[in-house]
Amino acid sequence: MNFKNITKPAASKIIIVAGLIFIAVFCFAADSGNRPVQKSPVPADINLVKSHLTALTQTPEFRNHKNIDQLNAIADYIKQDFSKYGDSTTFQEYDVEGKIYKNVITSFGTEHQKRIIIGAHYDVCGDQQGADDNATGVTALLELARMLKDQKLNYRIDLVAYTLEEPPYFRTENMGSHIHAQYLKDNNIDVYGMASVEMIGYFKDEKDSQSYPLGVLSWVYGNKGDFITLVKKFGAGDFVNNFRTQFKEANQIKTETFTAPKFIKGTDFSDHLNYWKFGYSALMITDTSFFRNKNYHETTDTVETLDLPRMTKVIDGIFLSLIHMK
Template sequence: MDIIRKAEIDSNRIKEHIGFLSAGVRQSRANLKHLDSSMEFIIGKFKAEGLDVSTQPVSKGKIKGNNIIGKIRGTASTDSILVVCAHYDTVWMSPGADDNASGVAALIELAGILSKIPIKKTVWLVATDMEEDGMVGSRFLAVENKDKIAAAINLDMIGYATETPGSQQFPRQLKENYAAIHDRLQAEGMKANFILNFSNANSAALRNAFDSLSRQYVPGMKTVTLEVTDDGKQFPWLFRASDHVSFWDQGIPAISVGDTAGLRNGGYHSRKDHMTALNYEFLTGVIRATLATVLAHSGDLTN
């Protein structure tokens, strides 16, 4: 489909988005000022593309936050929503360029593309808050909209990649369960040069779509795809550590797309998570693959 191949996904514009967001910590207890300015930045970008924007208050005890929802109305269906989400908060000490300004930048780029074309099904681009506090924002979103959300794509850390041999870690606990993937990566030199796309069994169709569409529309991008057992409860530290879990727990199909976080990015959850470490060509490819998956889910992908 030409719209996917011709979509203008500008790496310099992405750098500007990430540069603003990662100028400081984005957390209410550590830097409320920059968290608020980041929220206004995202809202402004969504509104500039003509999205219907609202905020959703979320909380955990005394801690409060806000999801940012940018809605693109479907031409044929408005009661079946595809959510594309990325959390915009950080841990207390990190500027969070990869975690997760990279995902939020993807939302902003998708807003600029999807707002200009007619799509059959409604899409919500959601910048979630308080992911680092236990997926609080996405849980509020999934619970309150359980009957509306058909599926979700979670983008969490999608910007770090390198061709350096040995740059990708593979936890020994996973070798038995995912031996074929381990052997493939080992044969290729354990390079951190792929995007990981995983889901539970209920989300296989969406996961397979992302995988096949990535090969079709971003042939230079390597993808590793896998299905986790028991909703990721066997290895929760790896497979239940981001916003996709909130949708799984409500029975909503969801995939998680990411660069494997601390298994390759040495700046993960630290002061070293800077924008200079990111691979913007790689990030652009992930956004293009996500765009293809959105259009396929909406029924707008004809070839």
């Protein structure tokens, strides 16, 4: 590139983007360090994880927006399991084009006013099983419900299984997470923050198994898809910073933090975007989705492709973060 021919506005833009890339790389890289592995008082159960994944993916019809009966059956499954453990469990129902869709919510530590939202969507994109996207996230909620029962907590914790995260409703007000976040805002509910659990089961140790929204990141982190990522924006807020600290301290699995502006591809590709919209501190917990898992939105996204031992460690990390949250 001939920099002499670049206009001042263009040069300024290049400098800004380069600066953002540098900051993103620095924030991502600055997380490294050796810590002892915390022992969970109630570890995630790999057999239950596999059982839930199977129940969510091996269904008569695909759990997409067209198959309302199948979505309702999955919502019933989630509610039935939540009800075994939560202080209270309920549907949040809403109408889209004459059809009733349901979020499923269970709560712990209801004696506290300030609450934390841990959410994951249970619908899929098109005609596919959606094992990683996002049966893994919903399975995490189901296991967290079991693990959180009778735990001493410093915050109320709401586990929320959302509907209609996928196209054609993505980025619309019909997303289950938009409905939920809007409800919190309209009712002046005291929310500390939110974490979206979005694809947490796909890991690879082979070279070239990981790509990035910014190619320069591979210079720092290598090209192996062997880590979980905490995705946050600049000025993420107290909850996100606290959660990140607790998750890193738990040291259950190799973890990186990616801090970037929302225009970086993939940064807001999940339910946390609606909590950002309403001003809440929120982040995404992810295996980086299509930057690693080439089964994304394909019929090949099946349970057999997942790394269940590492997935259970992600769940342990979330659980330990919640019970140690200050």
